[in-house]
Amino acid sequence: MGLKDLSVIIVNYNVSYFLEQCLLSVRKAVRGLNAEVFVVDNNSVDGSVEMVRRRFPEVILFANQDNLGFSKANNQAIRQAKGKYVLLLNPDTVVEEDTFTRCFSYMEQHPEAGALGVKMMDGAGKFLPESKRGLPTPWVAFSKVFGLAAMFPKSALFNQYHLGHLAHDQTHAIDILAGAFMFMRSEALQKVGLLDETFFMYGEDIDLSYRVKQGGYQVIYFPETRIIHYKGESTRKTSVNYVFMFYRAMMIFAEKHFSGRQARVYSFLIRLAIYLRALLAIVARGVKALLPLLLDGLCLGLGLFAGAQMLDLPMPALQSKTWITYFVVWLGAALFSGAYDPPTRLYRLVRGMLVGSILIMAFSNVTNAGFTQKKHLLVGVLVGLAAMTGWRLFWHWTQFGHWRFGEPKVKRIAVVGSQKEVTRAGALLKQAGAHAPVAQFEPQYTAHDLQQIKEVIQIxxxxxxIFCGKDLAVSQIIEWMVQIHNSSLEFKILPENSAYIIGSSSKNTRGDYYALHIEVNLLNPYHVRNKMVLNSLMSVGLLLLSPVLIWQIPEKKQFFKNCLASLVGLYHWVGLKATATADTRPAILSPADQGRKKGATDATARQMEVVYAKDYTAWTDLSIVLKNLSRLGRSV
Known part of the structure; x- marks a missing residue:
């Protein structure tokens, strides 16, 4: 095990653009050490394996044919590692040039230290509090679940989870490291064991840190070097799937390490947290989806009231059911016209209101409504339409700083680097359809650089x-990010010889990048809505036809379960399986079921799913279901 100084292990899953930048920084950081670098790819479909083989031939690559999860994949490389120290590193990180040597020196001088973590910054240069954490005991869990930690971030009593009372810039013995960067003594791993493979995702870092401490070693927070952690998975924390996965991991940890009354209290708190957070996630998603509809409904109501006042008419004494029907028709027509699909397009709203008004007028003719009532409805919808346009304009201005619908926030981009790299950045931005740089700055590597950058930003x-990674040290980039960041400023990095420009505005936004734009129909709101409606309609149709269909379906009980689950949106009749991620909705059939051939290889299935996602239409789903009626009783 002592043949190398350090073994760096990176587990990757479909983040080729992050992985490339990470490996470029690792290549510089291992200089001066006898090191080896492992990449364990968990069956990515984004070209990650090919990229590593092409750009980083020195890397020891494991190309798994399945997604083994974080723990199993790391253990796969740890068992082959020959380093005195092992570093578990996330692919969505960038390390400073001296990060590894500083960590190595500290561990060499402190044999009592078994594991070490560093100061992590997000993509905007802000400190990430998860750089240092306390053990999630029942009290710590209670304080976090019920918001006490957020209310008192500096309290040693209430914010033990993030150890808010400990200074960010001082070395401390702590309890828990973040899985994004775990620098560990191989001797300690031999003593306490590898990652617990019971944890598929989340919780394994807590478990391993706890076992390292139980093994008699210290766990250290070491802020004398920094890394960028883009938090590529953070946006999933609002999803119900994330809530269940994360807190299920906490349950596994509690059952493993706690006992008696402590275990029961912890179990109760975690279960309570699961239901509370899941409920909040569902409510938040529902409010976000329904708020525009509610605002438009309010605008229509105000429009009808204003119309009555303008025409000096009393509000028609229609039955409440009639009014509800009118509102449903108007808003339903707007919904299916795409009025709520991003980006905002005013013509979609006008089209929806027009179609809805025509349907209502036709209904009024059937019900023999008078001319006065029709006139009132027409004036009301016009006034309502003006109000709907008004709130959209106001929201658009607050988000993007201008009044032009459909146009994103105007990017005023400065590129920091040599003339050659600035030119390359401009070409990549143009290819990606982004805004061209409005300023450039070629650093002279003097004390005046920081002030000059600030002046360029202000003027x-x-x-x-955008920082050019070929010309600038990561340590310099991080320092400038820390010094100049503000709420309206975003940062990105152009790695050396890369086709991606990568960044993230905060820990709460997924890391993004500029690259050539490829339209994926499956992600288009229009197709998402059609898929949802078709899914439910097919469930209703299959249930109605079940007396006939059931005789050719072997798994009859599961068929009815599938129908009900698909009806309420828990399952898709057709969806992604070979390329599914943690937040992909379970699917009964996949694009590989097109036709009646069975036994498609994994590679073929993945390729078919890529084509399916890119060219998706509702007819594709209907066709696959009709050709696979006998398989509708499959378990997901």
């Missing part, structure tokens, strides 16, 4: 800065 009103 040109810059809201995005």
């Amino acid at each position: 040109h009103r810059i809201n995005e800065v």
Whole structure:
């Protein structure tokens, strides 16, 4: 085990653009050490394996044919590692040039330290509190679940989860490291064991840190070097799937390490947290989806009231059911016209209101409604339409700083680097359909650089800065990010010889990148809505036809379960399986079921799913279901 100084292990899953930048920084950081680098790819479909083989031939690559999860994949490499120290590193990180040597030196000088973590910054240069954490005991869990930690972030009593009372810039013995960067003594791993493979995702870092401490070693927070952690998975924390996965991991930890009354209290708190967070996630998603509809409904109501006042008419004494029907028709027509699909397009709203009004007028003719009532409805919808346009304009201005519907926030980009790299960045931005740089800055590597960058940002009103990784050290980039960040400024990095420009505005936004745009129909709101409606309609149709269909379906009980689950949106009749992620909705059939051939290889299935996602239409789903009626009783 002592043949190498350090073994760096990176588990990757479909983040080729992050992985490339991470490995470039790792290549520089291992200089001066006898090190080896492992990449364990969990069956990515984004070209990650090919990229590693092409750009990083020195890397020891494991190309798994299945997604083994974080723990199993790391253990796969740890068992082959020959380093005195093992580093578990996330692919969505960027390390400073001296990060590894500083960590190595500290561990060499402190044999009592078994594991070490560093100061992590998000993509905007802000400190990430998960750099240092306390053990999630029942009290710590209670304080976090019920918001006490957020209310008192500096309290040693209430915020033990993130150890808010400990200074960010001082070395401390702590309890828990973040899985994004775990620098560990191989000797300690031999003593306490590898990652617990019971944890598929989340919780394994807590478990391993706890076992390292139980093994008699210290767990250290070491802020004398920094890394960028883009938090590529953070946006999933609002999803119900994330809530269940994360807190299920906490349950596994509690059952493993706690006992008696402590275990029961912890179990109760975690279960309570699961239901509360799941409920909040569902409510938040529902409110976000329904708020535009509710605002438009309010606008229509105000429009009808204003119309009555303008025409000096009393509000028609229609039955409440009639009014509800009118509102449903108007808003339903707007919904299916795409009025709520991003980006905002005013013509979709006008089209929806027009179609809805025609349907209502036709209904009024059937019910023999008078001319006065029709006139009132027409004036009301016009006034309502003006109000709907008004709130959309106001929201658009608050988000993007201008009044032009459909146009994103104007990017005022500055590129920091040599003329050659600035030119390359401009070409990549143009290819990606992004805004061209409005300013550039070629650093002279003097003390005046920082002040000059600040002046460029102020004079040109810059809201995005791109650093050229070929010309700048990661330590310099991080330092400038920390010094100049503000709420309106975003940062990105152009790695050396890369086709991606990568960044993230905060820990709460997924890391993003500029690259050539490829339209994926399956993600288009229009197709998402059609798929949802078709899914439910097919469930109703299959249930109605079940007396006939059931005789050719072997798994009859599961068929009815599938129908009910698909009816309420828990399952898709057709969806992604070979390329599914943690937040992909379970599917009964997949694109590999097109035709009646069975036994498609994994590679073929993945390729078919890529084509399916890119060219998706509702007819594709209907066709696959009709050709696979006998398989509708499959378990997901």
